[in-house]
Amino acid sequence: MQNDDGRSKTAVKVTTNGMIFNVFLTLFKFIAGITGHSSAMIADAVHSFSDFITDIVVIFGLKAAGKPADHNHHYGHGKIETLCAAFVGIALFIIGLEILLSGMGKILLVANGGSLEQPETIALVAAVVSILVKEGLYRYTLNAGRSIKSDAMIANAWHHRSDAFSSVGTMIGIGGAIILGGRWVILDPIAAVILSFFIFKVAFDISYTNINELTEAALDKDTVEEISHIIVSTEGVRDFHKLKTRKIGSNIATDVHIQVDKDLSLIEAHDICTEVENRLRSKFGTDSILYIHCEPDM
Incomplete structure (x- = not known):
């Protein structure tokens, strides 16, 4: 694109x-x-x-x-x-x-x-x-x-x-x-x-x-499922919640909280977030607007 x-x-x-x-x-x-x-x-x-x-x-x-x-x-x-x-x-x-x-x-x-x-x-x-x-x-x-x-x-x-x-x-x-x-x-x-x-x-x-x-409607069901699959299949992600999606012009926008091992260092957790982001951009475009919040899996 x-x-x-x-x-x-x-x-x-x-x-x-x-x-x-x-x-x-x-x-x-x-x-x-x-x-x-x-x-x-x-x-x-x-x-x-x-x-x-x-x-x-x-x-x-x-x-x-x-x-x-x-x-x-x-x-x-x-x-x-x-x-x-x-x-x-x-x-x-x-x-x-x-x-x-x-x-x-x-x-x-x-x-x-x-x-x-x-x-x-x-x-x-x-x-x-x-x-x-x-x-x-x-x-x-x-x-x-x-x-x-x-x-x-x-x-x-x-x-x-x-x-x-x-x-x-x-x-x-x-x-x-x-x-x-x-x-x-x-x-x-x-x-x-x-x-x-x-x-x-x-x-x-x-x-x-x-x-x-x-009016900020969510993305279609198939796209949301695809985003969910990419997130949960990323190595290091144990689970996710609070996924919100919308479209801004031709770009998708997402907000999500992912859960990772609580014993990971800050750098390791950040690397997992970056990997999720890279995989989403690879699928939906480099101009995708992505906000990924990392939480410890308790």
Whole structure:
């Protein structure tokens, strides 16, 4: 895993590249929506614009999270990245709600005898381009986010995919309206409503995970068990208790009391603590925040 400086540079570079694509894609969608008489494509363009906004938020958060610890932030600035990831999750939920309400409104309009304007081919082309670009950005950002273990980048990757989902609904609606004509334009809002629930699911998963982290939730069960195994299997450790875990940015943080032979010298006991620390850092990263208290086994 890269150091904090390299990790921050990688994250900012990937997110900036995505932001550049979002700017051009948003402009293309707006033009296609207006000239192609497609309200669905204009709404899709607004969705892409929201990606541009969240890109800015993520870049700010990643740059801030990459700063070293200082006299006001003894544990570093990793929580800023978590806060940004939570923001992206909440933004996704709002976008999903917007797509749901918009789709329901159009369905009710057609059900009450109204009609939706038939779009032109340029709007369909824009939808296809959007799907390809946003799916590409999703994979690009997700792979980079996983490689540097950035929750904010992973959240932003799903934001890209939510835009691709939105464009799928737009493509189906526009394509159906062009090919079938007439009242079949209702396919657009129906697809949008279905896709909004996929967006809600992703938004919930991202928000829940990162809000939990902000409220100092413990690490997942498997990770805690792995930490426990490393501690108890270290030579010289007889037992341990008061294990507390949490996550700060991309790093784990643990507090634990280990018990060693009461007849050991201070140096020997300290060496055991150091060995536990080294083994944990080897597994979870050199930037792990570890506090190990040594007690005599009575």
